[in-house]
Amino acid sequence: MDKIDSLIKELTLEEKVSILSGSDSWHTSAVERISIPRIKMTDGPNGARGDGVSKVSSACYPNGSALASTWNTELIEELGKSLGKEAKTKDADVLLGPTINIHRHPLGGRHFECYSEDPYLTGLIAVAYVKGVQSEGVAACIKHFVGNDTEYQRHTVSSNIKPRPLREIYLLPFEMGVKQGGALGVMSAYNQLNNIYCSSSEELLINILKEEWNFPGYVVSDWGAALQTIENANGGLDCEMPGPAKTWGENLVKAVKDKKVKEEIVDDKVKRILRIAEFTGRLDKPDEKPEESINLQEDRILIREVASQSMVLLKNENILPFQESKIKKIAVIGPNAKIGQFIGGGSATVKPHYVVHPLEGLTENLKDKVMVEYAKGCHTYKYLPQIESDQISCPKSKRQGFLVDFYKGEDFSGEVLKSSVMRGGRFWALTGFGIDLAMKMESPSLSVRFTSILKPKITGSHEFELVSIGPARLKIDGKMIVDNWSSQDPGDAFFSYGSAPRRSSIDLKADKEYLLEVEYKWQGRFPAVQIGMLPPDEEDLTEQAISLAKDSDAVVILVGTNSDWETEGNDRSELGLPGEQDALIHQVVKANPNSVVVINTGSPVSMPWLKEAKSILQCWFPGQEFGNALYDILFGKTNPSGKLPTTFPKRLEDTPAFTHYPGEDLQMDYLEDIFVGYRWYEKEEIKPLFSFGYGLSYTTFEYSSLRIIPPKQEDSAIAFSFSVTNTGKISGKEIVQCYVSVPNSKVIRASKELKRFSKVDLKAGESKEIIFELNERDLSYWNEKEGNWFIEPAEYKISVGGSSDKTPIEASAWLG
Structure with a gap:
């Protein structure tokens, strides 16, 4: 009998049940009698915040859509390792990340926190992240399982998804995270799946996750998502958070004694939680340590690199890179220039060690070389700013x-x-405000x-x-x-x-x-108050910006959102930039065409000024090194290599779920079926603003010599090789993308699906041969009648290129 089994054998029913609910907002419960420790969780996914009470700072990494834009799994694994070390400084056993829900709709409030509209790209980024975090002895918790694709009425809405799109689109990243990444934590979502709460879904949590995928870890509820005592217990949930116990505790003890929940089910839950403690070493070293703030040089370098690789050059008519020798004065204009948005809102928030905002980054890096001047241009407040x-x-x-x-x-x-x-101006118990007092009171007054x-x-x-x-x-x-x-x-x-x-x-x-x-x-489960003040402007902000633009050699226009507009808890209301930013861009690029528009958002926005702007850069929420990474891209210290992980639509009406999002009467039907993202635009022949996988470089690339070759791997069904060449004058990184289609399929299939990709570093004039191999699972679809994966005997067309809409080389292979 191993140590965990021995400990469980010594526990009373009441002690077992106590372990299954939190003791506070971030810890499970200990059983001191036999030295069973608490395990500690901390919010991620783009930092390790800690308990919020200690107020210590943390490293702040780029957001989810930024990470996916790198398409660089090796780099993401390095980031995961860094995050694992960071979680240890907060004495955490579990990092609550990554967030791997799908970009189903561009207005989704947590779009910025998720990776992509494509399940394969999402899955591989998740695998790399999980492997990195867990290599440091910290468990990664992939979330939110599953269909948590809107913030509107998220606690009660039912995501109604048919088996095939559920398997092929929404479950696939989780399957990859568990089976390939080895994730030891899964967080159940708030929402219902097909009218059963995800925290109570036996089909989801037991049949699929624990039995089919052989998941050995624990399932923790999203905070406050455990609502049903018996259904949660029998449905596969293992841990109710936050504490103290509300749904379980004495209610679950009674359910076991009343024979409504078997005690062996409780035993299994305890075992899964103790496996986490064993994995992290907490079981052998139960002492809890104070949280620390450790600002590492290696983290700063890594975050700057990831941020640079994530930025996507969307348009460039000979504007970038700027040359310092040819510019005497540069204007930095826009509401996101002085204070940029480096992080999204909600549980992804951390208190950063520091932030290099765009204006600061450009000013410091151009010091003694180029004069930098600033104008705000306009306001974008959803809520009034805190008092200075x-x-x-x-x-x-x-x-x-x-x-x-x-x-x-x-x-x-x-x-x-x-x-x-x-x-400050935002005081919230969830981030530590007053929580030390409230925890001492049984019913805080x-x-x-x-x-x-x-x-x-x-x-x-x-x-x-x-x-x-x-x-x-x-x-x-x-x-x-x-x-x-x-x-x-x-x-x-x-x-x-x-x-x-x-x-x-x-x-x-x-x-x-x-x-x-x-x-x-003081009221509510997480009491909060926010205090804001807006003083009058000293002068017309737009006129000030136009005047500065006219008087400058080059202009950087920083526009975007903030964590009030893009946040957990609510969806955006429209695709456009908030406030008068579109009008500001129109006027500034007219005043000085030598301008680059930098879009500081975590998700797509409309661009009514697209034709007027000669250069556009999507920078996402890049973390604490924002300004330095932006300088690297704008002035050519780093060649842009990011590509879009999600389609940018021209209009909201063009998007896949437009007609049925977010549903009615708490029923959100996924009527677009498997046609999410680029699959939809290809099917409907809708030209988007920018396609999935798109992104420019300061150099150019050419594809050639695609041919089918004999497979070398044992499980391969198709293998092929091709060449990619850097045809420009400087080094650069190209993200080569392989899409597969089945032209004469007997079932409805997408016209193309991403199946392989690689980020290739090429010197000027250099060529490299790339070999990809596909297995049967890569080529299969979910057969709803058989309830299994099925591969068709058919022709499979391989398309390779630099984006979903530009795949210049093709070849075919027959199977069966």
């Missing part, structure tokens, strides 16, 4: 920030339990007062805003300015638990001191 720290100070200590007093009870009449000075001296920089009308979970109100000199206390409207902040923004304006004078107070009643 140099305008507010603690009334007592005069330190920048708010004096925050936590009172016992909800009416500010009780004793002050804690006072501290806090900076708190009220919170934020107090500061506000000293405006400019005279005029100042607009204030509150967003909160629970009642909040804002006063200036004792007068209520914003009332979100007496009533609230539902909104989509804080994972859609927050209120809609409440705003009001007041005239303030520059350099005059005002007493600013915000009172908040």
